[in-house]
Amino acid sequence: MSIDGQIIPSRPIRVLSHRERIDWHRHDGHQLIYPRRGVLRVFTASGVWVVPPSQGVWIPAGTDHAHRACGTTEMRAILFAVEGPGPFFDHPSVLAFTPLLREAVTCLTGDVQSGGAALEAGTRGHLERVVLDLLRRVEAPQRFLPALADPRLREVVALLEDDPADRRTLAQLGTAVGASERTLSRLFREQAGMTFAQWRGQFRLHHALVLLAEGHQVTRIAGACGYASPSAFIGAFREAFGFTPGEYLRREPDLRL
Incomplete structure (x- = not known):
């Protein structure tokens, strides 16, 4: 950087x-x-x-x-x-x-x-x-992806940024970057302050918000972000934000203007 x-x-x-x-x-x-x-x-x-x-x-x-x-x-x-x-x-x-x-x-x-x-x-x-x-009185939503210093973590991030639909496990990603699952799991907790699963959940939601702004449909976004199905994406989105992607677009009328 x-x-x-x-x-x-x-x-x-x-x-x-x-x-x-x-x-x-x-x-x-x-x-x-x-x-x-x-x-x-x-x-x-x-x-x-x-x-x-x-x-x-x-x-x-x-x-x-x-x-x-x-x-x-x-x-x-x-x-x-x-x-x-x-x-x-x-x-x-x-x-x-x-x-x-x-x-x-x-x-x-x-x-x-x-x-x-x-x-x-x-x-x-x-x-x-x-x-x-x-x-002073407003809340701070946690939609933050922290920067990661370890080169092995950065390689994992680069692989997922190149293909957010990549659904490989941490062990499989570790094989690709030359690190064990145990090592990568520890590094994610130490440097990101969260587990790999939590980090990937945040990463997918970040990418989903970008694709919503670009005007893509829910089915396309679910596949592009690595969710198993549109319903899995809708469920994860609702859990994170309290409403569905469709409701989100209605709340954010200026996203695609």
Whole structure:
């Protein structure tokens, strides 16, 4: 992984085409990112998140990060000064967005770009404080895949990224990378903080969210992510998120715009 640490300005609105990437960079201030439509993959040195329109991500000042769009994605971003009332998170965090929080972020990022009058300084400052206050109260969904340092684990990850439908066991994957099942199992617990089965479950759900954003059907997604059947995929999705893929799309109406 190459991280150049380039400092670039934060733009309030940026529309990314499908699979468009913003390479590694950082900001002088704390950044709050919200994909108003589409799905955004957010990469940091510690790992990767998949962020749909019901969520945002907090990036502390000076944190190297990169983005990749899944589907046409409208990315909104607010930069907060380091000497301000935040941050409330000292590490990158993905956060559930309430309707009020979505509207506040949209207002802060959409005034001049949409042709309307710019917010007065006092109004803007007050609204930014409202956003920060709302962020204190939202939950942080765990859809995170941690970065793995061991080269054998990274080989396993590369095999599955090349073919997410690969259903080989850890023992079979170990044979392919020259490591025992016992060794790989221990390394997953130590470096990922979870078992291989738990990690693969997270990995499959990440890939499923990306494919949903690209407009694929449930049957296609189930096979592409390595589930035994569409019903197995629907069951795993419901267990993780509390609703089916179809219900998820209805909750996220902007995913495929």
